[in-house]
Amino acid sequence: MTDTDSKAEAAPRKPRKWLRRGFVAAVIVFLGLQLVPVDRQNPPVVADIVAPDDVKHILRRACYDCHSNETRWPWYSYIAPGSWLMAHDVKEGRNYVNFSEWGDYYDETDTAIMFQDECWDDIESGEMPLWFYLPLHPEAKLTDEDIATLKRWWGEEVDEEVAEDDASSSEDEEEDSSEPAQANAG
Known part of the structure; x- marks a missing residue:
């Protein structure tokens, strides 16, 4: 096997490595976003609508x-x-x-x-x-x-x-x- 053959075989692995890193980074960002608080309060009902x-x-x-x-x-x-x-x-x-x-x-x-x-x-x-x-x-x-x-x-x-x-x-x-x-x- 020559040096060119080994480089050709190694090339497909690099995109997978970047995809994996990108996916891990996206998961970390997504999980980090879950820490941002959101106001989900339901204030008391003051006076409900009057209707049948x-x-x-x-x-x-x-x-x-x-x-x-x-x-x-x-x-x-x-x-x-x-x-x-x-x-x-x-x-x-x-x-x-x-x-x-x-x-x-x-x-x-x-x-x-x-x-x-x-x-x-x-x-x-x-x-x-x-x-x-x-x-x-x-x-x-x-x-x-x-x-x-x-x-x-x-x-x-x-x-x-x-x-x-x-x-x-x-x-x-x-x-x-x-x-x-x-x-x-x-």
Whole structure:
């Protein structure tokens, strides 16, 4: 065997050696990333959303993991970098809409109106729940029946609010129109 033959045989080993070292380095970095802490707290529920049970069930199933203080932290929320992404998404979701604090600010009618303003467009367009959440949480997918239930709920509540506002406006107009008549009589 010549020197050239031995060099040719040794050449394939070098890439394997670098691959092995690269793999070991990647594993060490991955394990090191696991030491970076992630905030997975669930603050106390201040006041839950006021809604009928069927609506609450849909919201709990499809929305609460990101939009409440009752997040269920799955296995992948403990493995970086997935843990960072999930913690970020939950924080962002709670800042946008937090059903665990919603009832503290709004009664049932106001809740439906706020739901329409804050959430409905995203639900109706299919943007919520997020597409990348659904593969690991297929139960969160909103069916046509779920969407109809939510639409019926907020539609009824909005109609009631509009009727109350109209009645209130009519009473205010009647009071305003009766004041000049009383002034003329005096």
